[in-house]
Amino acid sequence: MIKILIADDHNVLINGLKLIFAVRGDFKIISVANNGQEVIDLVKSECPDVILLDINMPVLNGYQTLEILKSDYPEIKVIVLSMLNDKRNVLNMLEAGAKGYLFKDTDDKHLFKAIDLINQGGYYVSEDLQHILDEFLASGKYADKKNKQLLSSRELEIVSLIVNGNTNAEIAELLFLSTRTVDTHRKNIFHKLNLNNTALLVKYALENKAFLGLQ
Amino acid sequence: MIKILIADDHNVLINGLKLIFAVRGDFKIISVANNGQEVIDLVKSECPDVILLDINMPVLNGYQTLEILKSDYPEIKVIVLSMLNDKRNVLNMLEAGAKGYLFKDTDDKHLFKAIDLINQGGYYVSEDLQHILDEFLASGKYADKKNKQLLSSRELEIVSLIVNGNTNAEIAELLFLSTRTVDTHRKNIFHKLNLNNTALLVKYALENKAFLGLQ
DNA sequence: TACAAAATACCGTAAAAAGCGTATTGAAAT
DNA sequence: ATTTCAATACGCTTTTTACGGTATTTTGTA
Numbered sequence: 001m002i003k004i005l006i007a008d009d010h011n012v013l014i015n016g017l018k019l020i021f022a023v024r025g026d027f028k029i030i031s032v033a034n035n036g037q038e039v040i041d042l043v044k045s046e047c048p049d050v051i052l053l054d055i056n057m058p059v060l061n062g063y064q065t066l067e068i069l070k071s072d073y074p075e076i077k078v079i080v081l082s083m084l085n086d087k088r089n090v091l092n093m094l095e096a097g098a099k100g101y102l103f104k105d106t107d108d109k110h111l112f113k114a115i116d117l118i119n120q121g122g123y124y125v126s127e128d129l130q131h132i133l134d135e136f137l138a139s140g141k142y143a144d145k146k147n148k149q150l151l152s153s154r155e156l157e158i159v160s161l162i163v164n165g166n167t168n169a170e171i172a173e174l175l176f177l178s179t180r181t182v183d184t185h186r187k188n189i190f191h192k193l194n195l196n197n198t199a200l201l202v203k204y205a206l207e208n209k210a211f212l213g214l215q
Numbered sequence: 216m217i218k219i220l221i222a223d224d225h226n227v228l229i230n231g232l233k234l235i236f237a238v239r240g241d242f243k244i245i246s247v248a249n250n251g252q253e254v255i256d257l258v259k260s261e262c263p264d265v266i267l268l269d270i271n272m273p274v275l276n277g278y279q280t281l282e283i284l285k286s287d288y289p290e291i292k293v294i295v296l297s298m299l300n301d302k303r304n305v306l307n308m309l310e311a312g313a314k315g316y317l318f319k320d321t322d323d324k325h326l327f328k329a330i331d332l333i334n335q336g337g338y339y340v341s342e343d344l345q346h347i348l349d350e351f352l353a354s355g356k357y358a359d360k361k362n363k364q365l366l367s368s369r370e371l372e373i374v375s376l377i378v379n380g381n382t383n384a385e386i387a388e389l390l391f392l393s394t395r396t397v398d399t400h401r402k403n404i405f406h407k408l409n410l411n412n413t414a415l416l417v418k419y420a421l422e423n424k425a426f427l428g429l430q
Numbered sequence: 431t432a433c434a435a436a437a438t439a440c441c442g443t444a445a446a447a448a449g450c451g452t453a454t455t456g457a458a459a460t
Numbered sequence: 461a462t463t464t465c466a467a468t469a470c471g472c473t474t475t476t477t478a479c480g481g482t483a484t485t486t487t488g489t490a
Binding site: 153154155179180181183184185188 | 465470471
């Protein structure tokens with residue numbers, strides 16, 4: 001019997017999953033969590049085999065939760081169940097140690113199949129994402145040897161202010177810095193993220209909120 | 216008996232709702248749609264009283280769908296069922312004619328209550344959104360007398376290129392225009408949206424994709 | 431057909447960002 | 461004890477954006 005923990009802040013979805021899983025005697029939903037912190041609190045006592053993890057959750061988001069799970073409970077298999085379908089999110093979660101990535105529109109059959117395969121040690125992603133999984137597997141960027149926190153906390157602070165429309169001068173005033181310093185941070189951020197203008201930075205930041213630790 | 220149509224591209228959620236509604240004999244799910252176009256195709260033959268409408272859907276998104284519904288079937292009550300919880304999205308949908316806005320983490324009780332009240336001609340939103348509903352009701356910006364398409368198609372094209380990191384010079388080259396023209400468009404866009412720099416424009420565009428008709 | 435709106439283009443100036451640098455300080459890690 | 465890195469700050473140049481205009485042509489529609 002495979003013990004499953006579901007983490008999602010949408011109760012409608014959790015209720016749906018409960019009913020869907022009711023037909024499978026070999027799968028058992030042993031716990032549900034509405035945010036990442038609840039997942040962390042529950043795993044110790046509940047010992048799930050597989051966690052179905054949403055990305056957008058309050059308190060601790062899916063990415064942050066996965067980071068903690070990977071360092072404290074590396075044997076638990078994590079399957080991301082998200083609506084985010086952009087390549088960057090999928091790669092980020094795989095690189096952080098997720099074994100599967102399913103869209104929320106997945107049907108029961110694929111969900112069951114994914115859990116079975118992943119519980120046996122494999123990978124499984126929604127059909128449209130196969131090429132991303134291939135790319136990930138070829139890249140060798142597994143969770144154990146992965147690049148840590150790309151941006152420093154100061155840089156994240158500045159990214160957030162840029163996203164909210166502040167100019168370097170405004171940011172300098174807010175943070176009691178010289179505009180030169182803010183300018184340097186901005187340049188370093190661009191360099192680290194391989195970007196070259198504000199529009200792309202804002203886009204990147206909004207699309208990678210969870211991974212940047214923003215909001 | 217209240218006839219309900221559900222529009223959502225996530226089958227897990229639809230399946231969950233089906234089971235949730237099974238306990239209520241006075242509500243009947245007469246149809247489900249996976250995108251806005253299916254909604255439009257179905258309403259004529261199915262005559263639902265209430266539509267539970269997601270915003271993020273392929274082909275025709277929730278906003279576009281609501282626009283069509285309001286002009287062709289103004290008597291059908293539309294309740295938005297979305298995960299988007301920012302004020303702008305809520306206001307946009309209310310102003311477009313939605314009678315309710317619920318988060319997807321709403322529990323069964325509130326969902327039933329919302330459908331009942333709205334079917335009787337009222338408004339209903341998730342608890343956290345009450346102040347936004349109040350603001351909307353006070354503003355008088357109802358669907359019938361509402362400001363049409365804010366940005367022209369050319370302007371939307373340019374917004375999209377800006378979001379993707381292009382400079383005015385690059386956009387000019389791509390669209391065979393003078394950089395002056397692109398500059399003017401940019402100015403007009405800022406003026407229309409009441410913004411004053413690129414970062415805010417990108418943020419606005421990404422947060423209002425559906426309403427701007429982007430992607 | 432006439433009017434309004436959208437798309438086009440230009441002029442000038444000021445502010446901001448982008449792209450090269452260098453350099454000092456302090457804290458953490460090896 | 462030394463290296464590394466984050467945070468700080470400055471210099472200089474070029475490009476791009478932002479903001480104030482004006483004006484012509486095209487297009488849709490009343």
